[in-house]
Amino acid sequence: MKDKYMGRINLKCDVCGGDQFSHESDEEIVCAECGKEYTKEELIDSNSEELDNRKDELLDDVKKDLEKSMKDIFRKWR
Numbered sequence: 001m002k003d004k005y006m007g008r009i010n011l012k013c014d015v016c017g018g019d020q021f022s023h024e025s026d027e028e029i030v031c032a033e034c035g036k037e038y039t040k041e042e043l044i045d046s047n048s049e050e051l052d053n054r055k056d057e058l059l060d061d062v063k064k065d066l067e068k069s070m071k072d073i074f075r076k077w078r
């Protein structure tokens with residue numbers, strides 16, 4: 001679920017400004033433009049401003065998703 005929401009944020013490379021990354025693994029993210037390697041934490045850290053700006057928007061989406069699955073659960077119980 002975390003990755004689903006992460007994928008909607010345009011993370012940018014600190015070095016070249018590129019926004020294409022390949023995920024080698026959960027802990028290793030490589031910039032497709034310049035090859036700079038990040039850990040997830042480093043990438044999130046260098047994009048914390050953008051993440052902050054989008055936080056409310058993302059929270060809304062999370063809430064909507066939760067409401068939807070709650071409704072699904074209640075429907076099954078009926």
Ligand SMILES: [Zn+2]
Pocket residue numbers: 013014015016017018031032033034035036
């Ligand atoms: Zn780069």
